[in-house]
Amino acid sequence: MTGTDLTFDVVVVGGGHAGCEAAAAAARCGARTLLLTHKIETIGEMSCNPAIGGVGKGHLVREIDALDGIMARAADAAAIHVKMLNLSKGPAVRGPRAQADRRLYREAVQALLRAQPGLTIVAGGAEGLELDATGALVAITTADGQRIRCGAAIITTGTFLRGEIHVGEKRFPAGRVGDAPAIGLALAFEGLGLPLARLKTGTPPRLDGRTIDWAVLEAQPGDDQPEPLSWLTERITNRQVSCGITATTPETHAIIRANLQSSAVYGGRIQGVGPRYCPSIEDKVVRFAERDRHQIFLEPEGLDDPTVYPNGISTSLSEAVQEQVVASIPGLTKARILRPGYAIEYDHIDPRALTPSLEVRQVPRLFLAGQINGTTGYEEAGAQGLMAGINAARRASSGEPDAIFTRSEAYIGVLVDDLTLQGVSEPYRMLTARAEHRLSLRADNAGLRLTERGIAWGCVGRERGARHRAFAEAVSTALARAASDNATPAALSGFGIAVNQDGRRRSVLEVLSLPGVAMDRVEAAFPWLRELAGPIRTQLEAEALYAPYLRRQEAERRLLEREEKATINAALDFDAVDGLSAEMRQRFNAARPATLGAAGRIQGVTPAALAALAVHLRRDGQRFT
Amino acid sequence: MSMADTIYSLASGAAVGAVAVLRLSGPGSAGAIKLLAGSLPPPRHASLRRLRAADGETLDHALVLWFPGPASYTGEDAAELHLHGGRSVIAGVMEALTAFGLRKAEPGEFTRRAFLHGKMDLTAAEGIADLIAAETAAQRRQALQQADGGLARLYGGWTERLARLLAHQEAAIEFAEDSLPTDLDAKARFGAGKLRMEIEAHLADARRGELLREGLVFAIIGAPNAGKSSLLNALVGREAAIVSARAGTTRDIVEARLDLAGVPVTLSDTAGLREAVDEIEAEGIRRAERRAEEAQLVMTVFAADQMPDAETLRWVRPETLVLVNKCDIKVPCGEISGIPTMAVSARDGTGLEGLRARLAEVALRLTGAGEGSQLTRPRHRAALTEAVALLAEAEAATLPELTAEALRAALLALGRLTGRVGVEEILDIVFRDFCIGK
């Protein structure tokens, strides 16, 4: 780039999963957007496992899709092994997941971005942030001295902030293997006084699939009828492949125990906290010493790429020890390591420094999204990127950045609320257990919940908008019919549906909610159900199944609404609140909750502290009745 | 923060004894001890020190204990001074503390600070409030148990178990691919059933703890001039009710507190039951009957020299105590409506000893005398009852996410008693108990 200043509405720094969604969303909202990233060819790179979705994560992907994001569409285009997890459980906890061909995924993301009007992509590294006299962001400066003025910027640099890779005793600065870290930006954040902390994560060695003895391994096929992640995908067209299943052996564990010192973590060379749900193999062997085997899924990284991702043996042991570990595993005795596993330590910013629109509280117009906020995972990154993109576009067009979902509306709401209120103590991953409204926040109804909001925010394209409205209409018609159409107990038992012979007519929804009633009997009693399209029927069944619980949750939500409406003045001095202990003051000051409801959700806040705060708000003349 | 946030009070009570314990709490505790004793002793060690006033005058040789927060009773920096118990010593040290800028604690302020700093749960704090308000020995026993965390431990134990059930159920939902045990769903439902039965047994306590905390009401009911008021006075041992020979004197309710074997009992003397002659008396009679309905024990009083009246006879039931007064005038009949009577004389005291013993026995039976950890407040009962219903729902649920939903709601109900259990605690259990991460 050359010396003259560039000007954009929104600048997105980083072309990972957060950055891509952010750039695409800002552009969809009509902002003239620049995506600035180190290398064009690594845009959409999957740094770790080649899969999108899962339980909780799949919910996020469907929500991104409902707002017309790109992740689900790209994953469908790249899918080579698709599975609906938890199929034996209810619809609320079913999670769609697609394993992707990494090259196809990258290409799909890049194609979607290139096709996005209003989006410019430039290769380069951001080095600094420029603020005006009021402390608001006005420009991003690059490594080669370019100054890019903007109405808002989103930083999505993932693990690149002072990243450092560890392989056994070796360590070197890097953003991920093959990429340089971002030092300038880390210094800039430090200069602004933003709270930084260190986290770590790891990845397993990659194997050459041609050297694996597949014949001795159990094969795990995907679903016969792969369900796409995106609403806009008719069906998955790639050839589908199976994964292999193997496991560690007592010999593996003995090798690891004898060589723990070579592990960067156990050798004491890493201080950052790692994610508990992605423990390294050395962690599993030490912490669960009584187990003599740990399962490993061998996931192909591509249709014409021999690379295999052995899911379950993330490690920071030295290369030599990794060779021994792999050779001790059935089916892998002759397997060649293409690239050793490693651990990476990096800085993240305490997300409590952000507002619920992901804007840095003390630097207006600066937004952060993705792993930089202490999360882990593509889906978590993408969801934040999307929201930051919408909000930054609104900010740049001089509006208020208020695209916010509550916890009862979306997993995205849960994610952002958790991050900005609780901060993180380990890399944050989405789980359905985090969502107290789990039964209504389903992967199957993401569009019904969110697309209308997306249309209002301007981030949903015409095609999806039209399809959504037609579907929503059909669902509400079917629901109304299912609530009013009914049959007598005698008629029902004529169809083999056992109910109390109390003479009370049962609606279709009531019949659908009876446990253990076969679907074909219900259809026989109410033949119009047969004509409903699958997705519409899914909605009826889920609503019927969860109806009593949904009613209770709704009542709970209304109870809490009062506290949600008790807003806390942004300028409130928590030190001036009577009766708060030093610890409570510190928690409130770090998170700066915007409402009494948010204050109550902060982990570790005692009922007494909350009462003290409520009293203070009332005395302050704030009413919440 | 200033010295004014630092409080002191005599922890050993107002009575003069050999040793008096003065407690300090607040950010200025360390400073105050340094000024008073020269330096700060090592934490949690009793050290003998010379205490001096601001002008250097020796006040006492005392044991000084220093408890740096948060590991102290209140959670703040705190200290104890074990003084020689003389009035002038205590007064001197208090004066010195006031001179340093500390202030005397308000009643209950130490406890309130402990609660604010998360040092005790709500039930323990309630116990301390009850302890301060306790009137009788059994009430004190019960309050002490609760203040010592008796209920907190019981409910805390249930909460922990419930959290673990939920965590295991969540693990089965969240990490289906992680080769976890296959019986987690069934175990969660079974565990819910076991816990439900334990809580039900705790609830089936005939409200003993609540009754002891609130005190019992024994109502005296009978015809005008059967001698109800004289009986009440004789039992209480003072002139609580106006006694006169004119029928219908007690138009409203006269109540007196009595300590029966450590149980607080309110004796309630009511308007005599008869056809009312005026509106005021009629209202008095209505109130009498209402009070009798609420009472844990009804004593019907008949006069030995009169025929049992129909109004009072209506109140004679198997659980009623049937008294025949004025047995000094006439030998009473031994049975009324098939219930054996107790003969008493409010005038000469005959049978009163036996009556007192009977009442004490009833009081003890109804309250359990404060033994064992019993729930003491309606809010405990409401939360536990709700938890029981939700646990039953968890047992009956047909899908794991519905079991989890009910368990989560039950945990919320218990959380209202002991403090909230958040999702992070649940996840802590998941990752401690299972090897997650394929």
Ligand SMILES: Cc1cc2nc3c(=O)[nH]c(=O)nc-3n(C[C@H](O)[C@H](O)[C@H](O)COP(=O)(O)OP(=O)(O)OC[C@H]3O[C@@H](n4cnc5c(N)ncnc54)[C@H](O)[C@@H]3O)c2cc1C
């Ligand atoms: C080694 C490793 C192991 C992981 N293991 C797991 C796992 O097991 N499970 C899991 O769920 N997740 C895992 N992850 C996390 C997952 O990959 C990330 O959470 C997700 O990719 C984060 O997305 P992001 O957009 O925030 O950042 P990234 O995808 O890391 O993207 C950052 C982008 O920013 C660009 N960039 C950085 N600095 C600059 C700069 N100064 N100027 C311009 N561009 C810049 C980079 O080139 C890159 O394109 C792992 C990540 C790594 C690196």
